[in-house]
Amino acid sequence: MTLQDNKIKNPEKGLPLGEDLGGAVLIIGAGLCGSLLALRLAQRGFLVEVFESRPDLRKVAISAGRSINLALSDRGLKGLRLCGVEEKARKLCIPMIGRLMHDKESNTFSSNYSGREGEYINSISRGDLNALLLDEAEKHENVTIHFNHKCKKVDIENGIAFFINSETNEEFSVTSEVIFGTDGAGSSLRKSYISEPKFLFSYSQNYLTHGYKELEIPSDSTGNHKISKDHLHIWPRGDFMLIALPNLDGSFTVTLFLSYDEGEYHFNNLTTEEKITAFFEQEFPDALALIPNIKDEFLNNPTGPLGTVKCSPWFYKNTLLLGDAAHAIVPFYGQGMNASFEDVVVLDEILNQELESWEVVFKEYQKARKKDTDAIADLAIDNFYEMRDHVANEIFKQKRKIEMDLEKYFPNQYFSKYSLVTFNEHIGYEEAMKKGRAQDKALLHLIADETVQTHQNMTKNELKIILDKVMAETTEILKEDSIAKL
Ligand SMILES: Cc1cc2nc3c(=O)[nH]c(=O)nc-3n(C[C@H](O)[C@H](O)[C@H](O)COP(=O)(O)OP(=O)(O)OC[C@H]3O[C@@H](n4cnc5c(N)ncnc54)[C@H](O)[C@@H]3O)c2cc1C
CATH class of the missing domain: 3.50.50.60 (FAD/NAD(P)-binding domain)
Structure with a gap:
């Protein structure tokens, strides 16, 4: 046939x-x-x-309980x-331009996904x-x-x-x-x-020791979002984290990623209202204030494996x-x-x-x-480790700032690993991974190198020097990797 x-x-x-x-x-x-x-x-x-x-x-x-939005x-x-359905799907989307991190004291700081115009991800039901x-x-x-x-x-x-x-x-x-x-x-x-x-x-089939549970931040009384709908919200806490993505009806779907049985609080011991509230008060006080039905949702929504x-x-x-x-x-x-x-x-x-x-x-x-x-x-x-831990780390923040600036001033020359994976549909994931990892290594070397000046508000000329160094070292790393495979 x-x-x-x-x-x-x-x-x-x-x-x-x-x-x-x-x-x-x-x-x-x-x-x-x-x-x-x-x-x-x-x-x-x-x-x-x-x-x-x-x-x-x-x-x-x-x-x-099964990833309500994506x-x-x-x-x-x-x-x-x-398949000719992109425009119809876009009508269901809420653009998210970056991450908004929430610390334990309820302070927030943002980090865009890209320094280039028009690069964002979308929350969709x-x-x-x-x-x-x-x-x-x-x-x-x-x-x-x-x-x-x-x-x-x-x-x-x-x-x-x-x-x-x-x-x-x-x-x-x-x-x-x-x-x-x-x-x-x-x-x-x-x-x-x-x-x-x-x-x-x-x-x-390899499971993480963590599972996930979904909760909801409802809309305010006028049907609007209670926190920025332009961001994917993250509460990074090292061994665990909470994230929230916006929905069109003004609500957010919140997902807790937590160990099943390790640490002070874990899914297996969060079984009473008191414990759940104590955990959220200690770790996510601002989120707790936004989730009115936390007890019912926590106890009734399923915990899924990853x-x-x-x-x-x-x-x-x-x-x-x-x-x-x-x-x-x-x-x-x-x-x-x-x-x-x-x-x-x-x-x-x-x-x-x-x-x-x-x-x-x-x-x-x-x-x-x-x-x-x-x-x-x-x-x-x-990215599991990056999101729950590194996004709040000072070196990570410094690296992201340089990457944002490189993408802004040299939009056709520099693409971070995240951009290569997420926004660069013309190359495969494998190529994105290899190039992105090599660039990350080169940038981290550069930040650690005391002979190279990096600071918060670099001029385009200063950034050009950084770009050339990063690109040269990236090429070297990729060359070494391919020789090592021979
Ligand atoms: C918590 C969570 C968050 C996620 N977030 C994202 C995200 O932000 N972005 C992203 O890109 N991906 C995300 N994903 C991954 C995404 O959900 C999956 O990759 C995607 O759903 C895969 O689509 P699929 O059609 O292959 O499988 P599924 O969506 O699982 O669909 C399988 C279908 O087959 C049916 N089915 C199952 N067994 C049978 C059977 N025996 N006979 C007949 N029918 C059957 C099911 O009912 C279902 O309709 C997330 C996943 C999880 C768990």
Whole structure:
């Protein structure tokens, strides 16, 4: 069978279940990645059948506790642009120009994400964005989304997916020529790779000792935000931290990242109102004043784990893992969804090559993509330490100030690691990581070098000297790294 056979021949919406899907493409999971993938494949002319375990989120309220809002940045926007939905998504966004740090005495200081004009990240509701993508996918005659259908396993040898309908408890199987697993970090397709020892499948899942819990700062009585909506708020406290992202209705979603069982306060011992209040009074007094329902929310909202999934290969025969199913990462770079949308862009580019079979497409896709998702997984762990600790550190602040100034005065020459990862969609995560880390090293050397003058308000000429030194040392570091790999 060639790829052309999967294109529409007779686009009848809704195929009978329990049967061979014939030429249709099967997608398991209609979350952020699966719904964008369905939209793109439909635009390319494929007949697409999507099976989602949960009810339709446009009809029922989504439950609290699963990252209610997310930071959407350039790589994610690139995926939305590819599918013609960027402008619609932007209407759901609140731009955040930088971080606003809160110390224990309730003082704040800000640090922009970039010194260049127009570089910011966006807070967006997971539910609203997912609903937009489902709407857009369903506008296509050749897409059908079946809600309340959970995939139990996949016979990867024969391309058969087994489902249960959670409304009727009916179990059935669907045969398809090609199956995509976009069913998130607990992917049923990935589990089938593990349980069917048909090939050498490498897999690792590493949890942090920290989990997360979501709380809410409601809007004020006029429906407005109580603190700056132009920032991602951070309360960095070394071993733990609190963050808050704005919502369109004037509220903020607050997330506490805390150890399960280490330190004076941890999730396992914060079990009474008194303890929760004492913890927040001691560590986050200004946030406590903004969260009126802290006791109920803390005790009732779930605590979620934070983990990294790496695996290889991502495909077997005509099945492929995409998004979190292939590469779940911790949320500290705000890139999991962005990376999942970029997956769709990279797959689309491979499809443009008109290769002879899905298996070849999948092989080329993994070759092009894996190094970059491995890199963002590692960068996300690095940022865990940076956000909870280093952002409040004096050397870090000094380094960020120099970087801001370099980006402002030399916008086409200097891109910080954060900018390379977040705003530079034209290079892969791996390249961004290597260059960004080398620059960081060079800048820190320079700050430590007493023969080099750095101060708060450097002129453009002084900054040019710094830029030249940083670039020269960055080139040296990158050269040494590539020689060390030989
Ligand atoms: C606390 C937190 C904060 C985050 N913040 C950010 C951020 O700021 N920016 C960012 O870019 N990313 C962020 N992420 C990461 C982001 O949420 C994920 O990377 C993104 O949701 C991945 O999309 P996905 O479609 O691959 O997986 P998911 O969004 O998990 O979607 C999977 C879908 O598959 C369905 N499904 C699951 N199992 C089955 C099954 N067996 N059968 C059928 N359907 C199934 C699920 O119901 C779901 O709809 C954050 C994550 C967390 C946990």
